[in-house]
Amino acid sequence: MAKLTAYHLFVLIAVAYATIITIFPLAFMVYGSFTNWRLDVSGMNWVGIKYYIDLIEDYRFYNSLRVTFLLTALAVPTEIVFGMILAHLMRLQIRFRRLFRTIFLIPLFCAPVAVSLMGEVLFYEGGGPINTVLNILGFGSIPWRSSPNVAPLTVVLCDVWMWTPFCFLITLAALEGIPKELHEASIVDGASSFQIFKSIDFPLISSPLITILMFRVLDTIKIFDIPYTLVGGGGPGIATEVMSIYIYKQAFRDFTLGKAAATSVVFLVIIAIITSLFIRRLRKYYV
Amino acid sequence: MSSEPKKVDRRKFIYAGLGAVALIAIGAAAYVAMNPPVVTQTVTTSTTVPTTSVVTTTVPTTSVVTTTVPTTSVVTTTTQQWAQFPGVKVTVATLAGGDQSFSGICYHYAPIMKAIAGFDVEVVELAFADLPVKILADLTTGTGAYDMFIPCSNLLGDLVVPGYVHKMSDFWNKPGMPKWYPENNPPSNAQCSKWGDEYYGVPWDNDAWYLTWNMKGMDAVLKNPDKRAEFKSKFGYDLNPYAWIRDKTLTWQKVIDMSQFFHNWDWNGDGSPDYGMTMGLRTGEQGSFWFYGFAAPWVVEWGPMRDNKHNLFFLEPETMEPLISSKHPGFVEAAKKFKEITKWMNPAVFTYTFAETWDEHLAKAKSMFLYQAPDTFSLVGNPDKSSIRGYLMTQPTPGVEKYWSMAQNQWVEKMNFVGNVCGCSWHPFISKLSKHPDAAYFLAAYVAQPREHLLTSASAYTWTGCDPGAFTTDILVDYGGMATLADYNLPPSGSPDPGFGKDLPFEKQRHYNEGDLRRAQMAVWNNLNAMDAFEDYMKIPGATAMFTSVDTHIIGEMLTGATGIEEALDRVYRDWNKIIDDYGREKLKTLYQQMINYGKPNPYSPKPWKFDPKWSVLSPDVIF
Numbered sequence: 001m002a003k004l005t006a007y008h009l010f011v012l013i014a015v016a017y018a019t020i021i022t023i024f025p026l027a028f029m030v031y032g033s034f035t036n037w038r039l040d041v042s043g044m045n046w047v048g049i050k051y052y053i054d055l056i057e058d059y060r061f062y063n064s065l066r067v068t069f070l071l072t073a074l075a076v077p078t079e080i081v082f083g084m085i086l087a088h089l090m091r092l093q094i095r096f097r098r099l100f101r102t103i104f105l106i107p108l109f110c111a112p113v114a115v116s117l118m119g120e121v122l123f124y125e126g127g128g129p130i131n132t133v134l135n136i137l138g139f140g141s142i143p144w145r146s147s148p149n150v151a152p153l154t155v156v157l158c159d160v161w162m163w164t165p166f167c168f169l170i171t172l173a174a175l176e177g178i179p180k181e182l183h184e185a186s187i188v189d190g191a192s193s194f195q196i197f198k199s200i201d202f203p204l205i206s207s208p209l210i211t212i213l214m215f216r217v218l219d220t221i222k223i224f225d226i227p228y229t230l231v232g233g234g235g236p237g238i239a240t241e242v243m244s245i246y247i248y249k250q251a252f253r254d255f256t257l258g259k260a261a262a263t264s265v266v267f268l269v270i271i272a273i274i275t276s277l278f279i280r281r282l283r284k285y286y287v
Numbered sequence: 288m289s290s291e292p293k294k295v296d297r298r299k300f301i302y303a304g305l306g307a308v309a310l311i312a313i314g315a316a317a318y319v320a321m322n323p324p325v326v327t328q329t330v331t332t333s334t335t336v337p338t339t340s341v342v343t344t345t346v347p348t349t350s351v352v353t354t355t356v357p358t359t360s361v362v363t364t365t366t367q368q369w370a371q372f373p374g375v376k377v378t379v380a381t382l383a384g385g386d387q388s389f390s391g392i393c394y395h396y397a398p399i400m401k402a403i404a405g406f407d408v409e410v411v412e413l414a415f416a417d418l419p420v421k422i423l424a425d426l427t428t429g430t431g432a433y434d435m436f437i438p439c440s441n442l443l444g445d446l447v448v449p450g451y452v453h454k455m456s457d458f459w460n461k462p463g464m465p466k467w468y469p470e471n472n473p474p475s476n477a478q479c480s481k482w483g484d485e486y487y488g489v490p491w492d493n494d495a496w497y498l499t500w501n502m503k504g505m506d507a508v509l510k511n512p513d514k515r516a517e518f519k520s521k522f523g524y525d526l527n528p529y530a531w532i533r534d535k536t537l538t539w540q541k542v543i544d545m546s547q548f549f550h551n552w553d554w555n556g557d558g559s560p561d562y563g564m565t566m567g568l569r570t571g572e573q574g575s576f577w578f579y580g581f582a583a584p585w586v587v588e589w590g591p592m593r594d595n596k597h598n599l600f601f602l603e604p605e606t607m608e609p610l611i612s613s614k615h616p617g618f619v620e621a622a623k624k625f626k627e628i629t630k631w632m633n634p635a636v637f638t639y640t641f642a643e644t645w646d647e648h649l650a651k652a653k654s655m656f657l658y659q660a661p662d663t664f665s666l667v668g669n670p671d672k673s674s675i676r677g678y679l680m681t682q683p684t685p686g687v688e689k690y691w692s693m694a695q696n697q698w699v700e701k702m703n704f705v706g707n708v709c710g711c712s713w714h715p716f717i718s719k720l721s722k723h724p725d726a727a728y729f730l731a732a733y734v735a736q737p738r739e740h741l742l743t744s745a746s747a748y749t750w751t752g753c754d755p756g757a758f759t760t761d762i763l764v765d766y767g768g769m770a771t772l773a774d775y776n777l778p779p780s781g782s783p784d785p786g787f788g789k790d791l792p793f794e795k796q797r798h799y800n801e802g803d804l805r806r807a808q809m810a811v812w813n814n815l816n817a818m819d820a821f822e823d824y825m826k827i828p829g830a831t832a833m834f835t836s837v838d839t840h841i842i843g844e845m846l847t848g849a850t851g852i853e854e855a856l857d858r859v860y861r862d863w864n865k866i867i868d869d870y871g872r873e874k875l876k877t878l879y880q881q882m883i884n885y886g887k888p889n890p891y892s893p894k895p896w897k898f899d900p901k902w903s904v905l906s907p908d909v910i911f
Contacts, residue, residue: 006300006303039424040445041449042427042449125633125634147847148844233416235571236570236847236849237844239849249835252416253831254866256832
């Protein structure tokens with residue numbers, strides 16, 4: 001008979017934690033997606049795959065998928081590129097390098113809601129600072145938050161402002177881990193800065209870059225706070241209604257928790273597929 | 288060969304266990320210490336509570352207002368034995384507003400409740416979007432964290448139908464309870480706190496959508512013959528807004544034309560172009576109420592009975608088919624005009640909430656017109672918030688020259704004015720999960736007493752946003768109520784405006800100018816009593832979801848050009864059908880028919896229109 005040891009007891013704690021925090025809510029959500037679970041009415045009655053079928057015909061589901069992936073596709077590469085540029089600049093021997101480094105990191109410490117509220121002020125169309133400067137320069141005001149074509153860009157700008165420091169920090173740490181001898185040797189061989197970056201730096205920091213890419217993609221796909229606060233809950237209309245906002249609205253505006261659960265399950269499957277493809281494709285970058 | 292698991296030393300095991308317990312204890316203590324504080328306010332300053340007061344008002348027997356007014360009215364509040372609730376705490380969930388708005392009302396009365404009835408009041412402030420969610424979650428889970436809530440009235444059906452809230456008749460006759468007078472609550476306002484013939488909430492607020500304009504700017508143009516000629520050559524008729532008010536012929540088309548006329552030139556002399564109209568059309572806010580109020584004149588036709596052809600805006604009561612769709616010519620026309628009027632606004636209006644509209648219309652005086660809730664009445668007189676004290680014209684929703692008749696299935700070429708109580712209309716409801724419903728009712732009823740409610744709706748102790756008209760006693764004596772100018776800290780009628788009085792204590796400040804006050808009160812009376820028809824207040828279960836659908840498709844998509852007019856209306860139609868089917872069409876049909884008193888006589892019939900030539904114009908040379 002197996003002896004119950006301390007080893008088993010400590011594993012039990014971890015299993016209990018995982019069950020309570022992750023597995024049970026997930027299982028309950030999956031169950032709820034097959035019921036007519038509502039916020040304003042007690043009780044849950046089985047309805048089968050009704051909400052899954054509704055999703056197939058739901059234009060807002062496809063719209064929210066499109067908006068989510070659009071924001072991700074615009075924001076993440078921009079953050080990585082800007083992060084790399086800033087990291088490269090911080091390796092130069094310039095005055096007040098440390099001060100600049102600190103300043104560049106400030107956005108990372110701001111709460112997302114604070115960033116959104118700041119964006120509301122900056123992008124205020126009736127006389128905010130950005131439009132005022134644009135008017136002075138003769139370009140005219142831009143409908144940052146009221147135009148369905150421009151509002152997604154505004155969300156991307158706020159997200160880039162907030163998360164570029166994260167990319168900058170990781171990239172800088174990776175760049176500083178490259179042995180100086182490699183640069184010295186390549187300089188002796190007559191390589192230009194671009195050649196050094198392309199042939200030495202970039203390959204050596206590709207692993208951290210992939211890590212950043214994965215983190216940011218998975219994070220941006222789940223974005224909620226900036227589009228919710230900055231543009232009135234996915235507005236104007238549904239122009240910035242990302243998947244998490246759509247699920248939120250189903251649950252807490254329409255009170256249809258069952259439908260929200262079904263949408264969540266489908267979204268979870270989509271993310272899981274993307275993640276597994278991601279990892280499989282990029283496994284070679286991890287030693 | 289597998290090895291046996293390593294055995295742990297007993298002492299190490301005990302130390303590890305104690306360490307884990309200590310960590311858990313520290314974490315729990317940290318959680319308790321950091322538990323988000325519930326917003327409460329315990330005021331320890333002493334408050335003098337009047338035990339007896341007699342208010343006598345004498346109304347002049349001659350009046351320019353075309354209505355019969357009582358020659359005297361006396362309201363007496365005598366000493367009475369209030370019910371006592373020692374050791375009780377009443378928790379109220381309400382819209383976040385700090386020491387203003389509806390939370391401000393609760394904070395103001397908290398020490399009074401303690402003094403006269405012995406119970407504490409704890410105020411939980413919630414954001415607008417969170418209020419219905421938190422309330423319903425509290426009720427459906429049986430938590431009972433709130434004794435009383437003050438939600439948007441479109442939640443009424445979700446509260447009443449499942450039986451989550453008390454009837455007010457459960458408390459009326461209990462000894463020691465404050466008295467309020469349902470007979471003074473106009474039927475058009477009462478629908479926001481009643482279901483059928485029963486009150487489920489205590490009437491506090493009187494939201495409705497009104498049109499206001501800047502009389503300073505308007506009159507300057509009216510006195511300029513060149514500008515009047517310019518208007519006539521552009522639109523083919525004379526600019527004569529005050530006559531239109533007098534004759535009850537102010538229509539949305541005229542407002543659209545005037546908005547266009549006042550748009551994009553400097554009529555206020557500040558050196559930059561100004562705007563015609565302003566509204567708060569940000570998605571995720573109260574934009575749907577703008578559409579409900581704006582569109583009603585094209586759609587709602589008065590009838591003597593509540594049937595399936597008359598007095599309808601939202602749903603066909605036999606089939607539950609949504610009326611908002613491209614199949615309804617009235618809604619198509621209304622939506623077209625709604626989109627048209629946005630051309631004469633600051634393009635930033637699609638990011639505006641209430642605050643920005645007040646800033647643009649009252650403070651900066653950059654938009655000629657504002658169409659909105661009556662909070663402007665109590666803001667226009669404050670020099671910190673407004674630069675047009677004494678120059679605010681207020682009117683009910685404009686009418687239309689033709690409307691779509693469901694009865695005749697055709698356009699009817701006739702003026703049609705439709706009153707509304709659009710807006711959240713905030714009223715307190717008592718939860719059946721409350722352990723102290725009597726104490727909660729005491730607070731709600733105390734505020735609804737004639738004198739207290741007058742002070743609350745006059746924003747006499749803080750800016751409340753609780754708008755006058757829930758009781759006829761809020762209205763000035765001249766217009767059938769019991770309020771006097773002295774209640775607003777104003778001198779006798781016709782005296783020069785003493786100004787706001789910034790240096791005075793809040794309760795002595797003069798938040799209103801007499802002219803602004805009179806025009807607003809006449810507008811309130813006309814809206815509730817003198818329009819040709821009246822729009823229902825949508826409050827069946829699912830009303831919140833329907834409201835959100837209109838906000839998304841019409842305010843968010845149609846007005847910004849993301850989708851066409853007919854498609855936006857049809858998206859609302861499809862959403863509403865889904866919502867109705869989710870609830871159960873037959874079940875909701877019964878409730879909707881109850882909501883509109885289907886099959887019964889229409890309690891609303893128009894009364895004579897009020898116009899006061901002394902106060903509705905600033906000088907006689909602007910009315911032609």
